[in-house]
Amino acid sequence: xxxxxxxxxxxxxxxxxxxxxxxxxxxxxxxxxxxxxxxxxxxxxxxxxxxxxxxxxxxxxxxxxxxxxxxxxxxxxxxxxxxxxxxxxxxxxxxxxxxxxxxxxxxxxxxxxxxxxxxxxxxxxxxxxxxxxxxxxxxxxxxxxxxxxxxxxxxxxxxxxxxxxxxxxxxxxxxxxxxxxxxxxxxxxxxxxxxxxxxxxxxxxxxxxxxxxxxxxxxxxxxxxxxxxxxxxxxxxxxxxxxxxxxxxxxxxxxxxxxxxx
Ligand SMILES: Nc1ncnc2c1ncn2[C@@H]1O[C@H](COP(=O)(O)OP(=O)(O)O)[C@@H](O)[C@H]1O
Ligand SMILES: [Mg+2]
Numbered sequence: 001x002x003x004x005x006x007x008x009x010x011x012x013x014x015x016x017x018x019x020x021x022x023x024x025x026x027x028x029x030x031x032x033x034x035x036x037x038x039x040x041x042x043x044x045x046x047x048x049x050x051x052x053x054x055x056x057x058x059x060x061x062x063x064x065x066x067x068x069x070x071x072x073x074x075x076x077x078x079x080x081x082x083x084x085x086x087x088x089x090x091x092x093x094x095x096x097x098x099x100x101x102x103x104x105x106x107x108x109x110x111x112x113x114x115x116x117x118x119x120x121x122x123x124x125x126x127x128x129x130x131x132x133x134x135x136x137x138x139x140x141x142x143x144x145x146x147x148x149x150x151x152x153x154x155x156x157x158x159x160x161x162x163x164x165x166x167x168x169x170x171x172x173x174x175x176x177x178x179x180x181x182x183x184x185x186x187x188x189x190x191x192x193x194x195x196x197x198x199x200x201x202x203x204x205x206x207x208x209x210x211x212x213x214x215x216x217x218x219x220x221x222x223x224x225x226x227x228x229x230x231x232x233x234x235x236x237x238x239x240x241x242x243x244x245x246x247x248x249x250x251x252x253x254x255x256x257x258x259x260x261x262x
Contacts, residue, residue: 010194047215
């Protein structure tokens, strides 16, 4: 929550509910979710599969209109697809008929940012995620992890101040995943983007976040928000410290108490 004189929160979920209705069934996916991602803050969402995490991200990106409550992006109610945030969905969602570079540049075309500086940035991002040499490859020629890395580059190429990331490291091998986690942390630390990050890795959430929002099983609610009071910038060695592991255990304990991760 903010007053008029302060920078507005990057994203505010206000009492958001979502009920999916189809002829076969009614699914209550979210129930009364309120969560603010402050300007420059890194917030992770963790929760059991099917608790509505992706639904929250779809609502924040404006691709889905919630059946209850509202979402504000930088103080403005979301009505329709948002162009401000960079979004990487759980599935890479690449266009089959465009090359790797073409899929990244599409983000710039719609925004009329297709200049040399942004093209160079696209190349640089692809290099960072190990895709140099694949710029002209087509999605069918890539592994699942490679496609996901293209989708991360597409989310970052226009240098958005807000990032919505839905399990972006899901299909990656452990080494690449850890490297991208460190890259994302560095990027966030240097540029203070506002990030809503969905992950099924508790350790990843603790490492990256200022706060971790722990969700209940469906219908998803925010069960607890855990402040991660660990210094920045964070380095890989943090993951073996007692302080780090205390947070991981605390969140693990919340799931165990509900019968998960036993
Ligand atoms: N388009 C949809 N139509 C109907 N039900 C949906 C749709 N999208 C998601 N759901 C249901 O809503 C619930 C939450 O889904 P989702 O947000 O994808 O969860 P999560 O990302 O936490 O795994 C699930 O039970 C899922 O089956
Ligand atoms: Mg999901």
